[in-house]
Amino acid sequence: MTITDFLFFVFAGMVIMSALGVVTSKNPVHSIMFLVLTFFCSAAIWLMLEAEFLAIILVLVYVGAVMVLFLFVVMMLDINIVKMRQGFVSYLPVGIAFAVVILAIMVWVVGPASPDVSNTAALHQAVTHGADYSNTKMLGKIIYTDYVLAFEIAAVILLVAIIAAISLTLRRRPGTKHQIPGEQIKVKRDDRLKIISMEAEVKK
Amino acid sequence: MTAEIITMGSLNIVTAMPEIFLLIMACLVLLVDLYLPAEKRQLTYLLAQLSLIITLVLMLMNPVTHTTLAFNEFYIHDPLSQVLKSFILIISFGVFVYSRDYLAQRNIFKGEFYVLGLFAIAGMMLMVSANNMLMLYLGLELLSLCLYALVAYNRDNAKASEAAMKYFILGAIASGMLLYGMSIIYGLTGSLKFTDIATAVATGTNSAQHIGLVFGLVFIVVAIGFKLGAVPFHMWIPDVYHGAPTVVTVFIGSAPKLAGFAMFMRLLVEGLGGLQADWQQMVIVLSVLSMAVGNIVAIAQANLKRMLAYSTISHIGFLLLGIIATTPDGYAAAMFYTISYALMALGGFGMIILMARKGFEAENIADFAGLNQRSPWFAFIMSILMLSMAGVPPTLGFWAKVAVISAVIDVNMVWLAILAVIFSIVGVFYYIRIIKVMYFDEATENTPIECGRDMQLTLSTNGLAILALGLYPAALMALCVSVFK
Numbered sequence: 294m295t296i297t298d299f300l301f302f303v304f305a306g307m308v309i310m311s312a313l314g315v316v317t318s319k320n321p322v323h324s325i326m327f328l329v330l331t332f333f334c335s336a337a338i339w340l341m342l343e344a345e346f347l348a349i350i351l352v353l354v355y356v357g358a359v360m361v362l363f364l365f366v367v368m369m370l371d372i373n374i375v376k377m378r379q380g381f382v383s384y385l386p387v388g389i390a391f392a393v394v395i396l397a398i399m400v401w402v403v404g405p406a407s408p409d410v411s412n413t414a415a416l417h418q419a420v421t422h423g424a425d426y427s428n429t430k431m432l433g434k435i436i437y438t439d440y441v442l443a444f445e446i447a448a449v450i451l452l453v454a455i456i457a458a459i460s461l462t463l464r465r466r467p468g469t470k471h472q473i474p475g476e477q478i479k480v481k482r483d484d485r486l487k488i489i490s491m492e493a494e495v496k497k
Numbered sequence: 498m499t500a501e502i503i504t505m506g507s508l509n510i511v512t513a514m515p516e517i518f519l520l521i522m523a524c525l526v527l528l529v530d531l532y533l534p535a536e537k538r539q540l541t542y543l544l545a546q547l548s549l550i551i552t553l554v555l556m557l558m559n560p561v562t563h564t565t566l567a568f569n570e571f572y573i574h575d576p577l578s579q580v581l582k583s584f585i586l587i588i589s590f591g592v593f594v595y596s597r598d599y600l601a602q603r604n605i606f607k608g609e610f611y612v613l614g615l616f617a618i619a620g621m622m623l624m625v626s627a628n629n630m631l632m633l634y635l636g637l638e639l640l641s642l643c644l645y646a647l648v649a650y651n652r653d654n655a656k657a658s659e660a661a662m663k664y665f666i667l668g669a670i671a672s673g674m675l676l677y678g679m680s681i682i683y684g685l686t687g688s689l690k691f692t693d694i695a696t697a698v699a700t701g702t703n704s705a706q707h708i709g710l711v712f713g714l715v716f717i718v719v720a721i722g723f724k725l726g727a728v729p730f731h732m733w734i735p736d737v738y739h740g741a742p743t744v745v746t747v748f749i750g751s752a753p754k755l756a757g758f759a760m761f762m763r764l765l766v767e768g769l770g771g772l773q774a775d776w777q778q779m780v781i782v783l784s785v786l787s788m789a790v791g792n793i794v795a796i797a798q799a800n801l802k803r804m805l806a807y808s809t810i811s812h813i814g815f816l817l818l819g820i821i822a823t824t825p826d827g828y829a830a831a832m833f834y835t836i837s838y839a840l841m842a843l844g845g846f847g848m849i850i851l852m853a854r855k856g857f858e859a860e861n862i863a864d865f866a867g868l869n870q871r872s873p874w875f876a877f878i879m880s881i882l883m884l885s886m887a888g889v890p891p892t893l894g895f896w897a898k899v900a901v902i903s904a905v906i907d908v909n910m911v912w913l914a915i916l917a918v919i920f921s922i923v924g925v926f927y928y929i930r931i932i933k934v935m936y937f938d939e940a941t942e943n944t945p946i947e948c949g950r951d952m953q954l955t956l957s958t959n960g961l962a963i964l965a966l967g968l969y970p971a972a973l974m975a976l977c978v979s980v981f982k
Contacts, residue, residue: 443632
């Protein structure tokens with residue numbers, strides 16, 4: 294077993310353990326933390342597959358942005374865990390049935406009986422590159438040449454998403470209260486404070 | 498690695514000039530609109546219309562004698578795309594004309610309508626010109642995203658927001674299905690390009706691969722059914738057509754049908770033509786159900802927008818007839834039907850916009866009562882549109898129905914032709930009812946119809962074009978036939 298094999302098994306094991314943690318932990322916040330760990334370990338596996346760009350994107354986008362958003366949402370929601378757990382037992386048989394079916398299909402497709410996958414010699418033929426090889430550079434070359442039209446249109450779709458979101462939310466509704474900084478700055482002492490003269494009160 | 502040897506020549510950017518120009522103009526309109534005061538907003542409208550015209554001119558300048566590929570074969574320019582894109586642009590021009598007064602009267606005359614509209618048109622054009630599953634999907638998403646936002650455009654209207662939500666969720670499910678089907682096809686054929694998929698399907702598929710391909714095909718047919726609105730995937734159509742502002746309904750109801758037809762042709766005919774026997778069965782079910790449900794449920798509607806929505810569903814059933822024939826003549830007939838229907842839908846919903854005014858939506862059939870007393874001319878135009886949708890000669894709709902029905906008779910599916918005729922007779926009832934209401938019912942109000950000169954002129958042209966094309970259908974038919982030569 295080489296060091297890379299060892300690292301692979303460590304990270305793969307961690308992916309499985311943390312993925313189990315996502316579905317089994319009682320606290321939704323813990324679930325999200327486990328999901329972060331799952332993504333992080335998957336990123337490490339990608340890194341070992343020489344897909345460093347995808348690995349970095351996974352950490353930056355999923356761990357850095359999407360999961361933090363998830364965390365905010367889960368923390369803001371008032372989830373009643375006791376209520377959510379009701380009926381767990383009644384759903385259990387259906388859940389187990391589905392799990393068994395999916396497991397059976399996976400064993401059938403990628404299990405030892407399958408000729409394509411069990412041919413481990415093919416797995417060891419994976420091409421490895423030297424230190425001067427840059428996955429990012431190759432991806433960039435393909436994206437900006439072969440796939441340039443698709444890439445640009447994807448960018449246009451993002452622009453449309455921004456326009457749509459702003460045009461649907463940026464509006465003045467009549468009953469809402471909002472600040473007008475200009476008016477606030479112009480306010481004078483007399484608008485807020487009124488000095489009246491009155492007799493001094495004497496304590497009796 | 499092709500990346501090293503790529504040059505500007507192999508990108509062939511000039512071929513895709515119309516789309517590039519339209520996208521640039523959409524961004525320009527967005528920026529110009531930001532700096533315009535509200536009273537000068539007309540400039541946004543004019544700029545949007547100008548960009549449509551120039552895009553059309555740029556596209557017609559492209560030669561169509563042979564097929565041109567661009568962007569590493571992601572983009573295709575052929576007679577099919579030329580004809581469909583021309584009609585998409587012309588119909589969208591009409592939609593924009595109809596929208597101006599309507600939006601201004603409701604204080605929602607904002608630049609975003611035209612910006613989103615232009616992006617949607619660019620999405621449709623890219624769908625039509627897609628030579629690759631990825632491009633088709635991206636074009637579809639660009640179109641759909643703009644349409645979701647446009648349906649919710651009038652934010653203070655609860656009904657529109659509800660319609661947008663339904664449209665968004667169902668549309669997202671359909672897109673997901675499409676993507677899933679595409680990924681299965683990609684996995685089995687090893688290519689995203691339609692021509693390569695066709696070769697892979699035609700050469701050597703064992704029975705296991707065939708089952709896999711049909712599995713992917715089912716998802717793709719379901720997704721196309723969703724996007725076109727064929728029964729049983731039609732649930733969104735009545736609610737969205739009814740809930741959306743009428744100017745958005747006219748947009749959704751007209752030009753995207755042409756893009757949907759292109760999607761069908763590219764994916765199922767060009768890409769998966771080898772699986773024709775499999776998808777033909779599925780499309781027959783979609784077609785018969787659409788004709789039945791659309792025509793029968795439309796009878797019960799009192800709301801004109803809902804009635805036209807169900808009529809859309811039935812028309813989708815009819816246009817699928819031409820595709821079921823799976824002959825060049827059948828495809829030409831389906832294309833003829835799609836173009837005719839888009840023109841009729843433009844006019845039909847245009848009439849609702851014409852009748853509406855500030856604070857009043859002429860959505861109900863009763864609102865058309867006695868239209869002949871108020872405006873004999875527009876009662877006449879509406880009659881042409883309704884007769885055409887019903888398929889009464891000498892209007893365009895008659896020839897469209899004749900074309901698709903004769904296409905299925907040519908391939909010995911007489912039972913299908915008989916069903917189509919029966920359902921089109923059922924359909925005549927509710928179209929003729931509108932004409933009866935307009936001419937024989939007493940007008941409930943006598944306010945004259947007010948709207949801009951441009952709207953009146955365009956709507957009249959729209960109606961008369963349907964009559965004129967009905968009297969001389971040969972030119973349009975020849976155009977459609979030439980595409981599939």
